[in-house]
Amino acid sequence: MLTWDFLSMIGTIAFAISGAIVAMEEDYDILGIYILGIVTAFGGGAIRNLLIGVPVSTLWEQGTFFQIALLSITLIIIFPHHLLKHWHKWGNFTDAIGLSAFAIQGALYAADMNHPLSAIIVAAVLTGSGGGMIRDLLAQRKPLVLRSEIYAVWAIITGLLIGLNIFTSAVELIILFITITALRVLSYTYKWKLPTKQFKLN
Template identity: 50%
Template sequence: MTWDILNILAVAAFAFSGAIVALNERYDIFGTFILGIATPFAGGIIRNIALDVPVVHVWEQGYLFYVALGTIAIVYFFPKTWVMTWDRWNIYPDAIGLSAFALQGASFAIENGFPLGGIIFAAILTGVGGGVTRDVLAQRRPMVMHQEIYAVWALMAGLLIGVGWVDIESAWQTYMIFLLVIICRVASFHLGWHLRFRDLYRL
């Protein structure tokens, strides 16, 4: 149940984020749905290819595929004057997707018997892959390339899970790290934390 909830939140958040970016870039309905679908599912596809694990096709994602379609449809048919103002708040659904998918990636690596490096790698790729794909398709500079801290939070989640400090079999610990990554990502954005030595002292 824990992972079902996190997967629904992650897919809905990234589908929402992708659709908002598409509408702000003036994509048509086809482009909006393509970008909205690519954002939640691209990270897992990239991860599986990198780890040499069979790729599950987007249309084989079961109910998650329909969660993405429903979310995109809601965004697309909302009044455009409302939607255009939501782009400034896109950091929040993006943080939710980053966190949930980073945890999902780490869990996937553990289930497939990967060592610590593979767990961290899977957490990063799954967490940031969708956002990078969204930004590249929308011809925006990917968030992971910004000075602000982004992928580090996915790395942190993978590290904490990989070394056993967070037990993903425990629901409360899973939700705890999920919220922690969201808070860290949002805080790093609003407080302007950067990956420079002088900023690391502030952490």
């Protein structure tokens, strides 16, 4: 449970910051920055809950995490803007942390409810990338998860490893978190891509 809470906290902070930064890049007002940050942090979990049979009201029981998200967004808003210019250097890293942490959290959630492997994988993908997808759509950007760049694949692998009970203990989950984060960082650093198939009408 402590590992679960730890990963949830990391993911919440990472995605809240990610959403706030994207909102600032798109010139959203203060309210828009908070909304996009909150949606990014909790959107994936809300979709996951709907699909695996968890009451939507469960989301509102995460009062502490909402406060953490709001604090993270506030800190980004008051952060010196000249330092935020370096966002592109570490923004992907923050997103990688959120992806890894929330994918593990989502998989653990589904596994704890004794769902089959397929549901655990779906829960990992939705929790890990759902918030980012909603963020990109609201910001009128092409969703990162739908590009050729490797992104959701790492969430799929996470769900598979947890669903097969390969990673179960707290130490193993921390190792998995570090590994998935590192793989995501490597994938965008070295521009690893999935195969694409284009079709154009003449």
